[in-house]
Amino acid sequence: MKILVTGADGFIGSHLTEELVKRGYNVKAFVNYNSFNSWGWLDQSSMDVKSQLEVFAGDIRDPFGVKQAMVGCTHVLHLAALIAIPYSYHSPSTYIDTNIVGTLNIVQAAKELNVDKVVHTSTSEVYGTALYVPIDEDHPLQGQSPYSASKIGADQMALSFYRSFETPISVIRPFNTYGPRQSARAVIPTIISQIANGIHNIKLGSVTPTRDFNYVEDTVNGFISVMESDQSIGEVINIGSNYEVSIGETADTIADIMGVKLVIETDEDRLRPEKSEVERLWCNNQKAKDLLGWEPMFGQKEGFRRGLQATINWFTDEDNLSRYKADVYNL
Incomplete structure (x- = not known):
């Protein structure tokens, strides 16, 4: 079992990557390429974690690099995304390229490489303002920002590959995660x-x-639970505190x-x-x-x-x- 974590340099991704390593998994961390050779928050990880990581620097929008990163991996935890809502008002097209096209690159490569499991990251923002509470997975989707619209598109792209090609995909839908390392935009x-x-x-x-705030440790455990469960394939699953x-x-x-x-x-x-x-x-x-x-x-x-x-x-x-x-x- 070899796990690729996209967005491993970010807030949730770094916590998830560290926990997977601590649990003994073989992990490859996909980080955003930059000229500083920064691994984002993974730079702050202990040497015990970093020494066991394989790091791939690339761009989720590049289908060739994404497929190269996924070669030899059995599982993909796909977290790479643009997530700031205010910036999505400013530059919506970047959210289409990163969130929708990036997800397409992941699921297309998963199909071609016969990956065992893809866990695609959604967000509670896709529900918009609650029409009823508490919000279950059957709640209508409402794109109230360019960000949430792009995530609705990404979710549906991922699920379409499950329905069209039986690509083993699960969608995890965390509510508002918080904790150490989170961006100050939150x-x-x-x-x-x-x-x-x-x-x-x-x-x-x-x-x-x-909001329904979810501490990052709970969100990380949710990702690992979804990854390890065969029953999660083809499902959308909320992760929140209630x-x-x-x-x-x-x-x-x-x-x-x-x-x-x-x-x-x-x-x-x-x-x-x-x-x-x-x-x-x-x-x-x-x-x-x-x-x-x-x-x-x-x-x-x-x-x-x-x-x-x-x-x-x-x-x-x-x-x-x-x-x-x-x-x-x-x-």
Whole structure:
């Protein structure tokens, strides 16, 4: 068994790659080619992890490089994607190339190379504002941003190869993952990094939307559970905590843990267009429990607080905090 992880240099991908190595899997990490020879967050991994990794630097948009990377691999965990919603308003065509064409490159190569399993990464954003809660896998898909539209297209491309060619594909649909290493464009690192830099009048977008936050350790375990389960082939599976909380309440909880009083200021640049804002997300994770035996370890209010504490501990380390520009809005 040899596993290729695309997007291994990113937030979730680096955590997933490290956990797979720790569990004894043979792992190849697909990282985005760059002139700095950076492996992204994998550069911060321990030597015990890095010494056991095979690293392939390429571009998910290049079908030839993707196929070359997949040669000899039995399983592919496909995480490589553009994920920032604000940037998708700015440059939507890059999301088509990376998210849809990149996924096509993966599943086409999987078909040609007879790969045993592809786990394609979706997102809860494909559901848009909840029409009913909690959101199960049968909920309608609503493209409320160019990003979510591109992920709907990528999901359907992946599933079409399962239906057309019996390519063994599973779709994992994580809800809002948070934790160490997350980009400051996401709301939890935005709040923590501003407070940690002594800013108590913090800038946010809308604070009324609700989210189902999933600690990165739970998301990683979800990926591995999907990969290891034969029952997941051809299925879309939500991975979430089944706990709904507003952005405002999240900010208050972080402030309470960090022992500060907050004043929240609305930053117009951080607001989504009215019809693009996803107002409510709340995960029904029953299918993951039934099919995979997966359970969130950081679920409900108590688990969310533990996950926030672990995230705060990481971000308030000076070496980690110095990597973030708390005073600059990150698209």
